[in-house]
Amino acid sequence: MQSNEPTTSTQANPIDLSDVKAALLMAVDLGFEVVKEVVQKPVETGEEVAKKACEEGKKVVEKGVGAAKEHPLATLLIAFGLGFLVVKLLKRK
Secondary structure (H helix, E strand, O other): OOOOOOOOOOOOOOOOHHHHHHHHHHHHHHHHHHHHHHHHHHHHHHHHHHHHHHHHHHHHHHHHHHHHHHOHHHHHHHHHHHHHHHHHHHHOO
């Protein structure tokens, strides 16, 4: 009696993992390059903004030091007043 099932032998073909590994590494490298290009411009812009902020901060500090040197008594009174307010605020319950 003959069966209607095919009589071909099914052998598992081994998967070559080295090809899969190479493809994954290439995909990761390409992804890294794309991310690097996308992130580079905002980082450069951030660096420029930080440099400008630093320069402006230095100018403000220099103006403050100049004002303190021109008006030492007023500077001491303002510092004392601010210290007094901070102490009062910290002692509140």
